[in-house]
Amino acid sequence: MTNRMFAYIGHKGGIVEDSATELLAAAKAIDAVGSPTAIVTGWGPDFDVVCESLRASFPEIWKITHPSLAYANAELVRQVLVRVLPPQSILFVSHDHFGIDLSPGLSVKLNAAFASDVLAIEGVEGGSVKLVRQEFGGQVNARIRCDISSGAVINIRPGAFKIAAGPSASGTVVDKSAAVGALAARRRYLETIVAETGDVDITKHNVLISVGRGIQEKDNIAIAEELAESLGAAVSCSRPVVDAKWMEKSRQVGSSGKTVRPKVYIACGISGAFQHLAGIKGSPLLIAINKNPKAPIFQVADVGIVDDILEFLPELTNRVREARGMVVK
């Protein structure tokens, strides 16, 4: 394979994002002996710390520093990458809110292929890479042949690739800032508004009753609330419930919501999109109740029940109340 490999590394507050080693692992799936060059953009003292810490994992680090790169604005980073990447490069990017912003447009400007949200890489065959993606809400996987003859931008699903920490790469930092030139943005970053905690802090509970689209309507939230109350647990939810305005955003578990670390997580009528699962940490006992036996949640749950939550949850509430000598309604 003649394509040179690169990984665009995200960082925040002087700390390299966890995805850096995942991008390394994805590159190893294409070329086990080669190693990608890290590309990192930023500004200020924090940024020097980032470049230094990458030396442990990458043999070569290209740093591009400029005052207007202090905040990772995808429009500016794209201009940088178009100028520094050699033809036919394969660039790995994490499929997070930044990678979603950057990569599709970048692939057009590089005239390269774009493979989005990649779960697995099966290898290289001639001028193509064989990779795996999910479609239809994670219900089926698709095996894709991606033409890399004119290069590719490959967005990697967070958490899908794992690598054991190897010996230190003792990498070299190369300053490529001079190659970049003037940068102009038509989209200008103003500020970040931090999410509110809300009335109930779902990150502080040992048991979460988490409801998804299967709860069907706002009035049915009460069914989950009653169960939570009988157990001394809290009710959290998945994205569709917030989108429908049935619960506050502060109750949402997932990559765009809260990260929770309960001991028991009861997923009720939740299909199990990876964005939701990304918010469940600390390996809780995951119990899934869903009326669709093919719901992806059953692949990751510890215990599964195929049932209608609108019937099952009241039954469970009654069971709890009985056991505790509470009034059974």
Next chain:
Amino acid sequence: MEILVCVRRVPDTSENEIEINAAGNDIERDELVYSINEPDNYAVEEALKIRDRVGGKVTVVTVGGDDDEEVLRRQLAMGANQAVLLADDAFTGSDGRGIATVLKSFIQKGHYDLILTGVQADDGAAQVGGMLAAMLDYPFASLVNSISDEDGSLKISREIEGGNREISEIDLPCVLSIQTGINEPRYVGMRGIRQVASVPIPQLGISDLELDPATVGAVAEKLHRIDYFVPFASQGAEMLTGSRDKNAEKVFELVVTRGGIR
């Protein structure tokens, strides 16, 4: 403001159990329930709200075939001013880039200040909006979850990690990919759809769009789907198959022992 919303008709994953066909090269499409791609519906609602605030027109467009007319008609019933179907045999087999190429050629035949797409469709790639913006050389923002109007620009919020919101200002014309939850899409009933039943929906093909056939369809694809397979469950859940009350009993027991609940 002239607003274009790019929409797509997709199998409704909340209504369907998706099965793979016998050949393994597609999903079983008989008896599937189709609907408008959910994020696209939010995008249309957002376009209507902006139009109602500042004036102008909302056009909805899709790349597809005759079957896709129903989603365009539904968005007309919702309040869009006009709808256009981009259909041609030559578009069949287009990957995300091919779809963006068709949309670009349509956009260049008109004038739009703002172009919206849903954040992603049934293939979950979240790619067409960003590709389209790059082809048009317009600024772009993904995962947009609020829009307010400024003079000659927009103030937007993007959904970033942890429920945080990234606020930016973006120049017009631009392309935005809209995240679900940005608004509450209005209800569309059968009556509304009947009222727009006779509204003509023009169809444009490859020659109307003056497109090079080598840039769209299966011939232009950089990504090719080899086959589909069911995700391999490394472990999978221990399924409780007892009666409802027995299952409830078991779950209660697990919550007590593992959840530290007394």
